[in-house]
Amino acid sequence: MRAVTWHGKHDVRVDNVPDPEIVNPRDAVIKITSTAICGSDLHLYDAVIPTMMKGDIMGHEFMGEVVDVGSAHRNGDAVGTALKVGQRVVIPFTIACGNCFFCEKSMTSLCDNSNPAENQDIAETLMGHSPSGLFGYSHMTGGYAGGQAEYVRVPYADVGPMVVPDHLSDEQVLFLTDIFPTGYMAAEQCDIERGDTVAVWGAGPVGQFAIRSAFMLGAERVIAIDHRPARLALAADAGAECLNFETVHIIDALNAMTGGRGPDRCIDAVGMEAHGLGIDNIIDRVKVATGLGTDRPHAFREAIIACRKGGTVSVPGVYGGLLDNVPFGAAMNKGLSIRTGQTHVHRYLKPLLARIEAGDIDPRVIISHILPLKDAPMAYKNFKDNQDEFRKVVLKP
Amino acid sequence: MARAAPDAAPKGTHKDPYRNLGGAERAISVALGTVFGIAATQSKGPLGILFGVAGGALVARGVSGADPVKRLLGTEPDERAYAKQQGWSSATKAPRSVTVNASREEVWEVLREVERWPSFMVNIASASSDGTRLNFVSEGPTGPVSTAATIVADVPNQKFAWESDKGATNPNNGEFELRDAPGGRGTEIHAKIAYEPVGGSLGRYAAKFTQREPGIQLRRDLKRLKSLIEAGEVPTNARNRAETLNNPAKA
Numbered sequence: 093m094r095a096v097t098w099h100g101k102h103d104v105r106v107d108n109v110p111d112p113e114i115v116n117p118r119d120a121v122i123k124i125t126s127t128a129i130c131g132s133d134l135h136l137y138d139a140v141i142p143t144m145m146k147g148d149i150m151g152h153e154f155m156g157e158v159v160d161v162g163s164a165h166r167n168g169d170a171v172g173t174a175l176k177v178g179q180r181v182v183i184p185f186t187i188a189c190g191n192c193f194f195c196e197k198s199m200t201s202l203c204d205n206s207n208p209a210e211n212q213d214i215a216e217t218l219m220g221h222s223p224s225g226l227f228g229y230s231h232m233t234g235g236y237a238g239g240q241a242e243y244v245r246v247p248y249a250d251v252g253p254m255v256v257p258d259h260l261s262d263e264q265v266l267f268l269t270d271i272f273p274t275g276y277m278a279a280e281q282c283d284i285e286r287g288d289t290v291a292v293w294g295a296g297p298v299g300q301f302a303i304r305s306a307f308m309l310g311a312e313r314v315i316a317i318d319h320r321p322a323r324l325a326l327a328a329d330a331g332a333e334c335l336n337f338e339t340v341h342i343i344d345a346l347n348a349m350t351g352g353r354g355p356d357r358c359i360d361a362v363g364m365e366a367h368g369l370g371i372d373n374i375i376d377r378v379k380v381a382t383g384l385g386t387d388r389p390h391a392f393r394e395a396i397i398a399c400r401k402g403g404t405v406s407v408p409g410v411y412g413g414l415l416d417n418v419p420f421g422a423a424m425n426k427g428l429s430i431r432t433g434q435t436h437v438h439r440y441l442k443p444l445l446a447r448i449e450a451g452d453i454d455p456r457v458i459i460s461h462i463l464p465l466k467d468a469p470m471a472y473k474n475f476k477d478n479q480d481e482f483r484k485v486v487l488k489p
Numbered sequence: 490m491a492r493a494a495p496d497a498a499p500k501g502t503h504k505d506p507y508r509n510l511g512g513a514e515r516a517i518s519v520a521l522g523t524v525f526g527i528a529a530t531q532s533k534g535p536l537g538i539l540f541g542v543a544g545g546a547l548v549a550r551g552v553s554g555a556d557p558v559k560r561l562l563g564t565e566p567d568e569r570a571y572a573k574q575q576g577w578s579s580a581t582k583a584p585r586s587v588t589v590n591a592s593r594e595e596v597w598e599v600l601r602e603v604e605r606w607p608s609f610m611v612n613i614a615s616a617s618s619d620g621t622r623l624n625f626v627s628e629g630p631t632g633p634v635s636t637a638a639t640i641v642a643d644v645p646n647q648k649f650a651w652e653s654d655k656g657a658t659n660p661n662n663g664e665f666e667l668r669d670a671p672g673g674r675g676t677e678i679h680a681k682i683a684y685e686p687v688g689g690s691l692g693r694y695a696a697k698f699t700q701r702e703p704g705i706q707l708r709r710d711l712k713r714l715k716s717l718i719e720a721g722e723v724p725t726n727a728r729n730r731a732e733t734l735n736n737p738a739k740a
Binding site (some may be wrong): 112169190192211235248 | 727729
């Protein structure tokens with residue numbers, strides 16, 4: 093089959109690789125009908141996430157048709173819902189067993205079992221404990237083949253995949269696999285109260301869903317911060333007030349817009365590769381370029397300083413390693429709550445599908461390009477360098 | 490004297506105190522440092538600076554009685570004590586634990602059936618037991634190694650332990666203890682493997698390098714056992730069945 097494979101910094105290719113098969117009883121094999129490039133895939137593209145290996149298959153936002161199932165699906169041994177060949181499913185990017193302490197508490201991105209034991213060593217050394225396995229996202233989180241391919245093997249397929257109704261198109265439900273739940277969880281973790289103003293750093297795909305989710309969860313106002321005009325325009329469509337950080341003093345503006353209080357809830361939908369030429373970010377860039385640093389947390393720093401006293405900083409943005417010069421003294425003295433985590437996608441699938449069916453949100457608005465799989469290298473390049481035009485790319489294998 | 494709290498640290502987690510040098514070591518360090526210091530006053534240029542710095546460090550080491558490098562790279566106190574107790578030249582003792590979301594009975598059932606060990610212990614090629622004796626073949630850094638051992642504890646749902654026979658080529662003792670996790674959170678498996686490393690600490694590093702070190706293996710084996718009990722299968726990132734043949738998880 094053909095698959096998008098990682099070969100190093102800014103080098104992804106479409107290679108021919110062996111087809112996946114059922115390996116374990118609870119597995120399924122999915123023929124992929126639609127798959128997307130995620131903003132977090134750019135961290136892999138930029139080679140800032142450790143433990144990628146040449147030839148790794150990328151992609152963690154994908155959906156398709158069940159073409160084969162393991163024995164547990166046929167003989168009644170399924171832990172969750174047994175799948176049948178022919179069903180159309182969306183698949184959470186976090187892999188979860190459904191049985192462990194964390195899965196029972198629906199914290200599926202913390203699953204104890206889905207990251208194979210030998211891969212957990214790296215995660216435990218770096219983080220103390222290992223998070224769940226992820227599709228197509230380095231060996232530290234499992235080394236699983238991703239879904240930017242014609243087929244994919246899905247472990248614990250009786251727990252992850254959700255069957256989607258035929259009257260909804262791929263484009264309507266594809267983002268349930270990651271970015272819609274990710275934006276939603278970011279807003280949910282804010283514990284939004286009546287009258288709250290929510291500021292969102294980063295108006296990329298996750299930021300767009302965070303903005304829309306914040307309104308769904310009762311935010312009075314949402315302020316979007318980015319520097320790409322097209323992204324800000326899309327945020328404005330959703331009702332957000334927009335700030336371009338290239339031409340605005342963000343902290344001053346946020347204070348002025350909130351009567352000096354600061355935004356009640358701040359969402360960092362940027363993560364470890366902040367753009368912009370603030371002094372702190374220039375220093376971070378030098379550190380990362382020379383191997384003295386791993387992450388560029390400008391947005392996180394700014395969110396902490398901007399946030400209202402006693403407010404919440406919610407971080408769906410991906411961080412990989414060690415963050416320098418984070419103003420934790422401000423976080424402590426202002427009594428901020430910091431909420432974060434990889435998304436517990438499984439718990440949001442059904443409620444957010446219901447939101448789409450009810451017409452509360454149309455995920456299609458963020459798509460800018462629908463391209464064949466073979467165009468993946470071009471799509472990656474443009475998603476990185478031409479973000480105004482390439483907002484969100486869906487690939488068709 | 491101040492009242493001391495009971496020591497809650499599990500065996501195998503202790504380290505030497507900061508001041509970890511004996512009287513003789515300290516005296517030699519000060520003497521050598523003084524010689525370096527004298528040499529420093531007699532040498533010019535970079536060599537003089539080098540002697541000066543080394544001499545200063547040695548004197549400081551001797552006066553303070555603290556050597557952080559020895560503390561980092563030397564043997565651990567619990568391991569020295571265990572080696573002495575067993576009559577081994579040196580010991581590596583790895584305590585590992587994992588919590589399984591299952592009852593002690595369910596964990597014991599899988600754990601006690603030693604014939605099943607190879608399904609989650611990647612390093613074990615085969616294992617058998619006749620009630621009082623335990624035999625298993627493991628993959629060592631240099632090839633398969635057989636262990637013949639006596640089962641020294643076999644308390645259902647609580648404890649299983651063995652000690653290899655005297656004069657074994659690879660002396661090793663192991664133990665699995667099951668405890669209820671608090672609040673109905675399942676069963677804690679507290680496992681220990683102690684062995685006399687072939688080739689001493691150098692051999693231990695070689696084993697670690699090849700990922701055949703029993704402590705590393707035990708950590709992974711416990712997780713595979715947990716997955717097998719909780720999820721009914723051992724996870725693998727293999728893309729197809731052919732890949733599983735070379736995959737350590739051998740699902």
